[in-house]
Amino acid sequence: MANQRKAPEKPVTLNPRLFRERNERYMRDVEFISAAKALETLSSAWESLGALYENPDPTLGRAGNALKFQKAYTKAAERAKRDAQSAMERLTEAHAARVRRAEEAAGLHTMLPDHVAAEIRQVLRGMPEKERSAAIRSAALGGDASVLLAVRNSPSPMLTGAHNVPVDSLARQMALQVDPELDQYETSVSMAMDTVGNLYKKFTTTVDQKMRDAMGEDLAASQSAAVAEAEGKLSAL
Known part of the structure; x- marks a missing residue:
C-alpha cells in the first residue's frame, strides 16, 4: 500500500549476533550472556512493535489501534527494562568482583598487623x-x-x-x-554497558516519539471514560 506507515529502522548496533562476535572471549561469562539477552529482548521488541505499527487493524479505528499498540509497548518495555537492568547489575557486580580478586591476589586487602x-x-x-x-x-x-x-x-x-x-x-x-587482562576486560565491560544502556534509551525514545499515537491514546481514554459513565447511569436506573 502506498500510504502504509513505515516504522523507524532498527539501529545497526542493535545486533545480538554482532555483540557476541565482538565479545567472543567473554561469552561464557554470565554478565556478557545477560547483556546479549538484553539486546535480544530489545531487538525482538523493536521488530514486533515495528510490525504492529506498520499493520494497524482496520476494524479497530484510531483509538483501538493506539490502545493496542500502547498495551503491547508497555509489556515490551517492562521486559526490556528488566533485562537491561539485570545486565547492568551483572556487569557491574562481575567487574567489581574481578577487580577485588586481583587486588586480593596482589595482597592489597591483607590485614597488616x-x-x-x-x-x-x-x-x-x-x-x-x-x-x-x-x-x-x-x-x-x-x-x-x-x-x-x-x-x-x-x-x-x-x-x-x-x-x-x-x-x-x-x-x-x-x-x-x-591479572594482565584486567584492562581489556574492563574496556569490554564498559562498552557492553554503554551498548545496552544507549540502545535501551534509543528504543524507548524512538517508540515514544515516533511510533506511539498520543492523540489516539487520549481518544481511547475519553471513549473508555464515556462508556464507564454511561454504564454507571444505566446501572442506576
Whole structure:
C-alpha cells in the first residue's frame, strides 16, 4: 500500500549476533550472556512493535489501534527494562568482583598487623625522600604489598614521611601484574554497558516519539471514560 506507515529502522548496533562476535572471549561469562539477552529482548521488541505499527487493524479505528499498540509497548518495555537492568547489575557486580580478586591476589586487602605497619613506617621515615619513594615503588612492583599498605593506611603522612609515589596508581599496577587482562576486560565491560544502556534509551525514545499515537491514546481514554459513565447511569436506573 502506498500510504502504509513505515516504522523507524532498527539501529545497526542493535545486533545480538554482532555483540557476541565482538565479545567472543567473554561469552561464557554470565554478565556478557545477560547483556546479549538484553539486546535480544530489545531487538525482538523493536521488530514486533515495528510490525504492529506498520499493520494497524482496520476494524479497530484510531483509538483501538493506539490502545493496542500502547498495551503491547508497555509489556515490551517492562521486559526490556528488566533485562537491561539485570545486565547492568551483572556487569557491574562481575567487574567489581574481578577487580577485588586481583587486588586480593596482589595482597592489597591483607590485614597488616599494627606493629608491622608501624615498623615499616618508622623505616621509611628514616630515609631521605628520594630513597623513600624508590623503596615504596620497588617493594610494590616486586610483589610486596606490605609497604604500600603501610603507606596507604597510614593515619597521617607524617608517620611515613613525604614521598612522590602515586599510591592508587601503584596499587593498580600490582593488580595488573596478577591479572594482565584486567584492562581489556574492563574496556569490554564498559562498552557492553554503554551498548545496552544507549540502545535501551534509543528504543524507548524512538517508540515514544515516533511510533506511539498520543492523540489516539487520549481518544481511547475519553471513549473508555464515556462508556464507564454511561454504564454507571444505566446501572442506576
